[in-house]
Amino acid sequence: DWTDGCRGMLTVTNTTGQALENGWTLEFDYDREITEVYGADLISAEEGHYIISNPSWDTSLAEGESILITFLAGVGNDSAVLSNCILK
Numbered sequence: 001d002w003t004d005g006c007r008g009m010l011t012v013t014n015t016t017g018q019a020l021e022n023g024w025t026l027e028f029d030y031d032r033e034i035t036e037v038y039g040a041d042l043i044s045a046e047e048g049h050y051i052i053s054n055p056s057w058d059t060s061l062a063e064g065e066s067i068l069i070t071f072l073a074g075v076g077n078d079s080a081v082l083s084n085c086i087l088k
Helices: none
Strands: 006-013 025-029 034-038 041-046 049-053 066-073 083-087
Touching: 034 041
Parallel strands: none
Antiparallel strands: 006 066, 025 049, 025 083, 034 066, 041 049
């Protein structure tokens, strides 16, 4: 049990087969509340479904390139897992 919340790290790798040059979004499900995101912009957070996008200062993600995004999440247990991840 994380009674005060936690900090998580997420590595996003572009495996779409093409460069994402005009921005990107990542959708995923997570069973606790994400309160802050660093290295990306939090666009939507509804009932455990999240959408984040590239930060305004970095709109491209080359094929095979990875970025690290960190986040703060609320109270929950240590079995929380991100699922249904879709990079566009």
